[in-house]
Amino acid sequence: MPASTVVRLLARLDCGLCDEAAAVLARLGLRRPLTIERVEVGDDPRYILRVPVLRVGAEELDAAGLEDGAIARWLDQVSR
Numbered sequence: 001m002p003a004s005t006v007v008r009l010l011a012r013l014d015c016g017l018c019d020e021a022a023a024v025l026a027r028l029g030l031r032r033p034l035t036i037e038r039v040e041v042g043d044d045p046r047y048i049l050r051v052p053v054l055r056v057g058a059e060e061l062d063a064a065g066l067e068d069g070a071i072a073r074w075l076d077q078v079s080r
Helices: 016-028 068-078
Strands: 005-011 034-040 053-056 059-062
Touching: 005 016, 005 068, 016 034, 016 068, 053 068, 059 068
Parallel strands: 005 034
Antiparallel strands: 005 053, 053 059
């Protein structure tokens, strides 16, 4: 079985798009080993307009509104 990919979901409280990104990750985690860590960014100016952001290692993806397939393809790329 492949090693679990650690995905950090950079999010804010009361963020509907962040909740949607978390749901996408949960669905994808049913088909591939993922460890999902939600990180609240608060008022961090680097992310205030970008959340939700997915991070795997040093790679980041602005995930607002992305479909499951787009996120899965990105995970394939950064998990190699």
